[in-house]
Amino acid sequence: MRNKQYVLIPAGGSGSRMGSHVPKQFIPVVGKPVLVYTIEAFIRANPETEFVLVLPKEHFNTWEVIKKEFLPAQNIKIVEGGATRFNSVKNGLSLLPGTGTVAIHDAVRPFVSKRLIDDCFTAAEKHGCAIAAIEPKDSLFEMKDGQPFSRNRTAYRLAQTPQCFSLKEIKQAFNQPYNAAFTDDASVFEANGGKLHLVEGEYDNFKITTPEDLIIAEYLIKGINTDLL
Amino acid sequence: MRNKQYVLIPAGGSGSRMGSHVPKQFIPVVGKPVLVYTIEAFIRANPETEFVLVLPKEHFNTWEVIKKEFLPAQNIKIVEGGATRFNSVKNGLSLLPGTGTVAIHDAVRPFVSKRLIDDCFTAAEKHGCAIAAIEPKDSLFEMKDGQPFSRNRTAYRLAQTPQCFSLKEIKQAFNQPYNAAFTDDASVFEANGGKLHLVEGEYDNFKITTPEDLIIAEYLIKGINTDLL
Secondary structure, X not given: OOOOEEEEXXXXXXXXXXXHOOOHHHOEEOOEEHHHHHHHHHHHHOOOOEEEEEEXXXXXXXXXXXXXXXXXXXXXXXXXXXXXXXXXXXXXXXXXXXXXXXXXXXXXXXXXXXXXXXXXXXXXXXXOEEEEEEOOOOOEEEEEOOEEEEEOHHHEEXXXXXXXXXXXXXXXXXXXXXXXXXXXXXXXXXXOOOOOOEEEOOOOOOOOOOHHHHHHHHHHHOOOOHHHO | OOOOEEEEEXXXXXXXXXXXXXXXXXXEEOOEEHHHHHHHHHHHHOOXXXXXXXXXXXXXXXXXXXXXXXXXXXXXXXXXXXXXXXXXXXXXXXXXXOOOEEEEOOOOOOOOOHHHHHHHHHHHHHXXXXXXXXXXXXXXXXXXXXXXXXXXXXXXXXXXXXXXXXXXXXXHHOOOOOOOOOOOHXXXXXXXXXXXXXXXXXXXXXXXXOHHHHHHHHHHHOOOOHHHO
């Protein structure tokens, strides 16, 4: 039997500037908020998935309206975010049980495929951890004392999400004190002695962060075959 | 007095698969090939700029038609590409004098700004070399014996172009024997003992490599203010 699958979506903490304007995950694309597409991607991969959504308190009402319209029957718990991403994820984890597998996923990565979700959960069951990552397209430099040095880009990977973990291990990792070196959930896991395991990500699994990204999102959602352009 | 400014555009070698189909730099966006926008960006920055374009032989005719229509008065030399990018750039350098400054720039990065071009030439006159680069947006892993380790992304930069060099120094660097570790022109310069110097690049200065990139290119060229979306 497979482990029970959970998805934790950290969508803004109480201390972030996200509170001051409509954050990207609530922006409608072709009539539906980005976050709804993201959640639907995981439901398509496994209809039994349970969700925890971490939000700033001032967005709880907005979310309730969206949920009622687009995902009325879905099991989605919500919890307030903390001052940092670390605290937000920690708050989210507190609502989850001590066993099973959790995918921590960006609210604004709606184009994650069923293949990638399945691969991440399967690899995390085996290795305790599975992080979607891609090879950089551009050459890379490392800065040392302000001086750049060329590095072989094939020896590097850029992190995406999902970042999947055994709930037991990731909960332990988030019991560490906060450290500014925690850049993502993988780094928290690693700092607790966990060994990272990567899964081949996808270039389409991009994070919607700029207005240009919203244009591409609209094309992809409309199902326009951009390969024909 | 400023150094004389040259631009070298390696746009496909004789051995590349680029010969078999219409390469991205010739695709028209809003009625003009991508490569023409790229060249015009450098002319806007400095009308005195001289160009060397490196092309596979089978594209010489296509280029002549494009040049006649869009850039009839411009001084643009052409030379055949080699089997690798290294050889293509080397062929291009052979047409340039031993003094002055050269910007080596991707044919499919049309959105390079006057600010970035000027900064690169100015810094290269001072330091012998100036490479446009940006900080990665995503967390980074380094692979060691197949095992990924988290790295602090603020200590890394991703290379863009222009990559500007003193002609004297870059010609010397391209006299080295070819090495598969040469991933870009900066790495050739560095392998010859040159010290790299970076200039802050721009996220809009992206390389058109996917159909999605062409969509964004069209928006940017039409001057649609994507900030309002």
